[in-house]
Amino acid sequence: MITTSGLTKIYRSGGPRGRAITALDDVDLHVAEGEVYGVIGQSGAGKSSLIRCVNLLERPTSGTVTVAGQDLTALAGRGPRAGRELRAARSRIGMVFQHFNLLSSRTVQDNVELPLEILGLSGRERARKAAELLDLVGLGERARAYPAQLSGGQKQRVGIARALAAEPKVLLSDEATSALDPETTRSILGLLRDLNRQLGLTVLLITHEMDVVKSICDSAALMREGRIVESGTVTDLLATPGSELAAALFPVSGGGEDPERTVVDLTFQGDAAGRPVISRLARTYDIDVSILGAAVDTVAGRQVGRMRIELPGRYEDNVVPIGFLREQGLHVERAEHPGPDAPAAPPAGPAAPPVAALAKEETK
Ligand SMILES: Nc1ncnc2c1ncn2[C@@H]1O[C@H](COP(=O)(O)OP(=O)(O)OP(=O)(O)O)[C@@H](O)[C@H]1O
Numbered sequence: 001m002i003t004t005s006g007l008t009k010i011y012r013s014g015g016p017r018g019r020a021i022t023a024l025d026d027v028d029l030h031v032a033e034g035e036v037y038g039v040i041g042q043s044g045a046g047k048s049s050l051i052r053c054v055n056l057l058e059r060p061t062s063g064t065v066t067v068a069g070q071d072l073t074a075l076a077g078r079g080p081r082a083g084r085e086l087r088a089a090r091s092r093i094g095m096v097f098q099h100f101n102l103l104s105s106r107t108v109q110d111n112v113e114l115p116l117e118i119l120g121l122s123g124r125e126r127a128r129k130a131a132e133l134l135d136l137v138g139l140g141e142r143a144r145a146y147p148a149q150l151s152g153g154q155k156q157r158v159g160i161a162r163a164l165a166a167e168p169k170v171l172l173s174d175e176a177t178s179a180l181d182p183e184t185t186r187s188i189l190g191l192l193r194d195l196n197r198q199l200g201l202t203v204l205l206i207t208h209e210m211d212v213v214k215s216i217c218d219s220a221a222l223m224r225e226g227r228i229v230e231s232g233t234v235t236d237l238l239a240t241p242g243s244e245l246a247a248a249l250f251p252v253s254g255g256g257e258d259p260e261r262t263v264v265d266l267t268f269q270g271d272a273a274g275r276p277v278i279s280r281l282a283r284t285y286d287i288d289v290s291i292l293g294a295a296v297d298t299v300a301g302r303q304v305g306r307m308r309i310e311l312p313g314r315y316e317d318n319v320v321p322i323g324f325l326r327e328q329g330l331h332v333e334r335a336e337h338p339g340p341d342a343p344a345a346p347p348a349g350p351a352a353p354p355v356a357a358l359a360k361e362e363t364k
């Protein structure tokens with residue numbers, strides 16, 4: 001539904017001879033129809049640049065953007081000076097912002113009607129459509145209120161209703177929940193998930209919060225310094241050895257100091273999550289298994305989890321029990337061993353850095 005290939009964006013500050021900042025560096029992104037796709041990364045990684053290039057609010061320096069089969073980069077103009085064709089294409093892409101971007105002098109209903117005015121609908125059609133959308137986002141009763149009279153979550157619901165006014169097939173969201181408390185975040189994410197299911201809406205969302213990815217994304221990509229360093233469906237990522245996203249989604253840590261013991265990370269999903277694999281392992285091989293950490297969750301309606309366990313003996317001595325775990329449908333990976341020459345690990349252990357690295361600085 002959304003494909004970018006070789007997408008590059010270089011900003012120049014201070015004229016053509018000024019310093020160049022590469023915000024996007026050869027980004028290939030593929031968002032399938034009907035999925036919720038999350039892009040996560042640290043501040044400055046290029047997430048907003050990516051989303052602004054996808055709807056051509058920003059003209060990419062090179063590369064192409066295709067949305068619903070249409071090559072947007074081939075259409076003329078950019079930003080407010082977009083040509084007619086680009087404006088039409090963009091009206092089929094809804095956009096939701098972190099700070100809602102509502103017009104304070106207009107009522108809730110008039111805010112939702114705004115894109116419909118631009119499309120040239122009659123007053124009656126606009127009012128009917130706005131009422132329908134406000135019902136959809138649970139604000140049917142507040143049509144006459146002004147933005148200042150609403151809570152943050154309600155404002156974001158208006159933002160979402162407005163984004164849906166032109167019946168887009170694609171919804172882009174840049175940190176839509178970053179200004180909201182955890183409870184309200186959950187309700188907005190729930191709304192996006194419902195809209196995705198009910199309307200078949202494809203959602204591309206940008207976030208710096210792992211919890212957002214965990215609660216609603218089918219697929220995810222990790223961005224760093226303008227590049228996508230990992231991407232895939234959440235379940236595939238979980239089964240990918242060494243995946244930073246998987247480790248950050250399901251952090252497990254601890255152990256690994258004693259060379260006479262073997263520490264492995266297990267990833268399980270679906271059926272395997274419900275089976276007593278560990279107790280069977282202990283019984284079958286008569287070994288003491290220590291569970292060092294575990295995280296189980298539901299991702300996109302499926303049970304998935306990771307667990308770090310410790311087995312007695314060296315890794316080489318544990319080939320048979322590890323084979324047994326793999327046979328049970330678990331993905332088994334040797335935990336990173338700090339080794340005697342390795343730099344001192346942070347207190348939380350080797351699996352923790354990705355999460356810390358993804359957390360945005362508090363001041364922002
Ligand atoms: N209009 C601009 N002119 C010059 N540089 C820019 C512009 N917009 C973004 N940048 C630079 O491009 C890089 C990527 O910025 P971008 O806003 O895409 O990051 P981000 O991942 O969205 O960060 P955040 O999580 O803080 O919103 C940064 O180094 C930023 O300073």
Ligand SMILES: [Mg+2]
Binds near residue numbers: 047048049
């Ligand atoms: Mg941003």
